[in-house]
Amino acid sequence: MAERIVYVVATPSPNRNTEMDRVATVLGPDRVHLIFIASEWQSASWRPSFPDVCPFHCLDAPADLNGIAADEIVGLLGSLDPSVVVVGGYAQKAARDVMAWSRQRRVPYCLRSDSSIWTDRHKGWAKYTVRRIRLPRHVKAAHRCLISGRFNREFWQRYGMRPAQEGWWPQWIDYDRFAAARTIGVDERHSLLAAHGIETTLNFLYVGRLIGLKHLDRLCEGLADCPPHAGLIVVGSGPEEANLRQRYGDSLAGRLHLVGSVEPGDLPQWYAAADALVLASGARENWGLVINEAATAGLPVLCHRHVGAAGDLVVDGRSGMALASNDTQAWREAMYAAAAQPERLAAMGHESAQLADAWRERSEPVRCIEQLFASLE
Template identity: 30%
Template sequence: MSRARLAFVWAQFAPYHLDRLDALAGAGFAVTGIALAGASRRYPWPPAPESRSWDHRTLAPATPLEALSERARTRALLGALAAVRPRVLFLCNWPRPHVLAAACWARRAGVPAVVMCDSWAPEAAPDAWPRRVAKRALLAPYRGGLAAAGRAAGYLARLGVPAGAIAYGYDRISVARVRALANSTPWTGGPAPGFVVVARLAPEKNVAGALDAYVRYRRFCTASGHAPAGLTILGDGPLRAPLTAQARGIPGVRFAGFVGPDVVAATLARAEALLLASWREPWGLAVNEAVALGVPVLASTAVGATETLVQDGRSGYLLAPGDAHAWARAMHRLSAEPATRARLADGAARLAPRADVGGFVDGVGWLSERLA
């Protein structure tokens, strides 16, 4: 195992970033994790504990991410990289100016830069050439890629990242952590959560579509004589007010707001199924959490995680994001057929190894040996 120092840069440390760096350190890698800020308004994760088993650096611990200009981000990040001098540098958010500056610094310093990416686009719908040229220019400094799965890898290769230096495994979490949280966190949310949405309340997440499907689902339950499950929505965002207004008068709907990973795990562990109806979703880490807990997933065909973590009819259902009737039928089937729900739950649990952070360690290990 190479002890060459690896550096990873994210905007802030979320629990799943800590999972990945902890796993790398546990596997014997020398790791530096760099976060631009200690918190953000968009994702108010708690600050990362300082007592980690790897080199932990938060560049602006007391400043929200949104208050840091690109100039301030670039200055702080380049200073940190010059001090760390990693053997391989892993970067995400590649379109951002400060990330491009870091990738260019790496090229000048002779440090291989790896782009971490879960973005993808159908091959049949390529970007117009000006956008494609611009993207290729932004990715030109990179020597390799760490992709979420095959579609993201293909996307990077089409944009010029060397295809022979792209590994899989980016979007992974610690299955053990999620299970431990679910087992140790008491349920304090009242009745069983029923169907659960874990998403930022933003247009691309299509929570309005999930509410529409839930109304239709309740009608199916009334017609068939089955008691409907509830709908619990975990998350916050700019559409909180209109979505709350849409849900007014619909029995069984509960908005819980932004909650910590312990509450997410405790809620999902008791869910009928996870609903992720997004119009656009590069990955969707809530799917990882659901399969870690053996919970069926009803997911939009636009969700990237469905490539490896949802098997239609075996661990959940894949549905068109705009087909509220199909979503309602799938939800009703889970409620009305306990054996079907149990079969899908078992299928989801069998996919848990694909969601686990071990895949991240494998991908990073392969790249570090190839590029270092």
């Protein structure tokens, strides 16, 4: 019988659905199954959606992901008879139940998480002490730790991953969709900006939730120091929107553009209309898939050097700016320098696209899973 992978994750997400539909289409839907612990997560920024091709099973855990019965997930695993189990994350009780079942049944399991060495260090000693007690034994028993990037590798090494345990499976986006942004013409870009009343001629772009963790105030302060032709387009929604309007609505009038949430299919045109992506969440950002999206669209990226994706997709001075500090002054200096050199931004955008294309080739999920199957032999 052909190998079968069962991937247990917290909840559905658009990028994961795209990834697993691709795998199921190529390898066959009987060779890959998804188990969702819950249909939605209380802090997710996306609307619940499910794969179109990949078979999936959704348990009825509450939105905080706690309370799922062990026998429910164990029974489902037994009925699917996997050759290998991939555990997305490690903190939830359900993940620990899956690993316990795998050890008991002698079914290899792999750990997959976007955790970063830098995010881990910023969580403090109390949480580190708990992980230091629990996580190494799960890592020791794992068949593979599936690496998603440089800082993720260092995270798993911190908790005991041996060289022979290193696998490879980075996060995936719909690269074709975002690469299409490179083909959007000048007239179409100008039409989009005009339709939203945006008259600034050089525009930084932020895409994501409007929450305190993202430090949008630092981007606004950075914009204030830029020449008046520079603007900041903010795509997304969240509790910080009212605060941004109150603090900067007057001082950055005509320059701060809060366009709200947009449909996923409309995101590429916003990337095409902008000149650089800015992400101020710093080292607490495990990865930051918006960096994959922006780079694929041909944008340079400005972010702190310890953002997860920066370790692989941002080369300081070549494909963007990897800031040594994430404070307000650092953002003032970086955004001012970027706004003063539009030709350099364009050149860095070209380099960014090349990095994204190479990363896409390395990250192809079908190849990653085929390599995982080969490791079972």
